[in-house]
Amino acid sequence: MAAVTSGSGDPVRTLALLWRTKDAPSRGPKPGLSVDAIVSAAIQLADTEGLGALSMRKVADKLGVGTMSLYTYVPAKAELIDCMVDTVSTETERPEHTGGWRARLEQVARQNWDLYHRHPWLLQVVMSRPVIGPGVIAKWDYELRAIDGLGLDEVEMDGVLNVVLAHVEGAARAKLQTEQTERDSGMTLDQWWAASAPVLERVMDESAFPVASRVGSVTGEKYASAYPPDHGFAFGLERVLDGVAVLVEARSASA
Amino acid sequence: MAAVTSGSGDPVRTLALLWRTKDAPSRGPKPGLSVDAIVSAAIQLADTEGLGALSMRKVADKLGVGTMSLYTYVPAKAELIDCMVDTVSTETERPEHTGGWRARLEQVARQNWDLYHRHPWLLQVVMSRPVIGPGVIAKWDYELRAIDGLGLDEVEMDGVLNVVLAHVEGAARAKLQTEQTERDSGMTLDQWWAASAPVLERVMDESAFPVASRVGSVTGEKYASAYPPDHGFAFGLERVLDGVAVLVEARSASA
DNA sequence: CACTGTACCGTACGACGTACGGAATAGGCA
């Protein structure tokens, strides 16, 4: 099951946590744990078992401490998830931007695509407020630099990046969520379809949905055989970037 | 908090539920409830309080029955959510397609945009398997018909629709999730920023993220004043459709 | 050496999804 909100607590406390601004206390016992250790254990758990299986108790068990000890370092689960998001955001590679804007955006999209593959639980995080941590900001800055200096204004830059990333997220969702479910349920998508198809045939009048039936059967067949698993990602990215190209050319023509 | 999976149970049972294929039993007491009543109560609850606040107990209370009575009609919460998704999918308007493909896709996108506004909890549903119910299929068929006959093959049609809908979802997420959080937490985004900004200034070195800082401050300012709230939606849609146009023109030129 | 701020965490509470089994009901059939 699952899912989870982030960023519901006191903003000041959350920011202090994300940016790790708290001087080590002089009094008291030495901390046996750290925010980083907790966050990294939580990420490992979410990677292997999904966000739905992530509980404070399991994180604590993995670290060999009592559950409530975590709350010495982290105000609540929502803030822990904020930290997880910020931490994995640092993982994307950021080579110096070279080449044209299109190659740059392709690289940015690919980095995000890979990030979702490493951490599919990112797709299940319900972000109620933006996570403003060092990792997220650095990633955003890098991604914006890919399209800086093209004559787009700031709102346009933001908009362009959003379309690209929305596409990546959608494509990742389509591919990864079913994979995660296969792991959880022990039932592959093929098996699921095999179980569903006969019933569906009896229950649904295909002629009432002619186009859906046609497209559904062809794509089901082709994706199983002819197309690589990231075809949806690559295809959509081309469309989006073609659209961005129209804008960029208009702006550079008027400059 | 929250979130939720759907479609984790027995496919045959789920399909029977979605398509309402069960003959009314001849023996036994008259059912005092119905799947439709339960689904509609659940939708109302999710609309007003969010998916995180949706529990079997609350649905039952709203209907004035015992919690476990729901399980006579619905195998589990996941299947209930499947039904909710399928039901609201019937709500989108579907006028006969007229005009060019671009106007059609704009209309499709707008319908989905409106749907997310009516039911923001749709953004929080973690769909592990496709929901194959009459509502979802009918909607998909209609949307595919918007781009049928343009010379695109089936996989391309699927891909084009996916990019458009991924953009709508992303834009809706950006706009609606913060609105939902404002309702839940009683703290507006402005207040949240007001609380965060001073801390952020102290903690973050703006010069380390020059482009992010510039774009962040300009967009924050402009979205508060100069732009309509659906600017992100409209802007991204233009980009995506410009990209689709390139493909459509290529296909119709080669025909 | 006492004080005090800190780390650690056992216990407990309220909410959740739902398994289980019993009671009440009403049509089908003898």
Place this chain on the structure above:
DNA sequence: TGCCTATTCCGTACGTCGTACGGTACAGTG
């Protein structure tokens, strides 16, 4: 008419969750 049986309804209970609260052990500070 009356029993049988498929159904509906649902109270109770279990395991899991996030986390509030308060106690205890610890280690620098005055």
